[in-house]
Amino acid sequence: MLVLQNVNKQYSSITAAYNQCISLEAGNVYALLGPNGSGKSTFMKMIAGLVKADSGQIFYKGQPLSCESKADISYMPTESYFYSYMTPKDISNYFSDFFADFNKDRFYAFLNDMQLPDNLKAYKMSTGMLAKLKIAVSLSRSSGLMMLDEPLNGIDIISRERMAATIAANSGPGRIMIVSSHLIDELEAVSTHAIFIKQGCIVSAGSIEELRNQTGLNLVDQYKRIYA
Numbered sequence: 001m002l003v004l005q006n007v008n009k010q011y012s013s014i015t016a017a018y019n020q021c022i023s024l025e026a027g028n029v030y031a032l033l034g035p036n037g038s039g040k041s042t043f044m045k046m047i048a049g050l051v052k053a054d055s056g057q058i059f060y061k062g063q064p065l066s067c068e069s070k071a072d073i074s075y076m077p078t079e080s081y082f083y084s085y086m087t088p089k090d091i092s093n094y095f096s097d098f099f100a101d102f103n104k105d106r107f108y109a110f111l112n113d114m115q116l117p118d119n120l121k122a123y124k125m126s127t128g129m130l131a132k133l134k135i136a137v138s139l140s141r142s143s144g145l146m147m148l149d150e151p152l153n154g155i156d157i158i159s160r161e162r163m164a165a166t167i168a169a170n171s172g173p174g175r176i177m178i179v180s181s182h183l184i185d186e187l188e189a190v191s192t193h194a195i196f197i198k199q200g201c202i203v204s205a206g207s208i209e210e211l212r213n214q215t216g217l218n219l220v221d222q223y224k225r226i227y228a
């Protein structure tokens with residue numbers, strides 16, 4: 001459903017050369033793993049069309065990326081992107097104006113589940129509340145390809161497990177979910193596949209079960225073996 005062929009992005013500090021063909025299938029949750037600066041966000045931003053690859057090609061549902069395909073692809077950045085004066089209620093109006101697939105009922109159900117008030121301005125929210133709000137906004141769209149960049153950052157340990165489970169519960173047969181995180185334990189519990197990135201290159205990828213069988217290690221120990 002999503003194919004990257006020899007995609008390459010050159011920055012002065014690093015060449016992100018995802019120098020192989022990788023294919024991602026609907027129904028799966030991909031844990032995108034790697035240390036700081038390894039190229040996880042760049043990988044997602046190229047798929048979202050926010051960073052232009054210098055070479056290589058990206059195909060979504062059999063077609064090169066286009067305006068139509070981008071309408072079905074969502075990317076949640078690491079940073080908070082809300083206007084400080086907006087409440088969740090304002091944010092739901094704002095996003096439903098921007099995105100035809102934004103479902104307000106689903107958004108309010110997430111607010112309720114996450115115990116976020118709909119009338120509190122963003123500047124009054126804690127880091128964790130803003131992180132949950134970003135997840136609520138992202139999951140309220142019906143994109144076929146959903147990418148969440150470090151969604152668990154700033155969320156307390158109890159809520160984190162719930163948030164990870166909520167993300168996994170919103171994957172499905174018609175959707176590819178790609179989630180980056182340094183919280184590998186939480187992510188392993190809810191992912192079907194893992195992609196390890198090192199200095200801009202994919203160094204290992206596959207289903208979590210396959211990778212466990214091949215290496216005899218859980219994801220944390222595979223991570224240590226690759227990067228330590």
Ligand SMILES: Nc1ncnc2c1ncn2[C@@H]1O[C@H](COP(=O)(O)OP(=O)(O)OP(=O)(O)O)[C@@H](O)[C@H]1O
Binds near residue numbers: 035038041
């Ligand atoms: N706009 C940019 N201009 C120049 N270099 C950039 C730019 N964006 C990213 N980079 C470089 O590309 C490399 C990969 O960055 P990226 O943000 O993709 O890493 P990451 O794996 O998401 O890191 P982290 O875990 O810290 O978020 C880094 O060396 C970074 O400095």
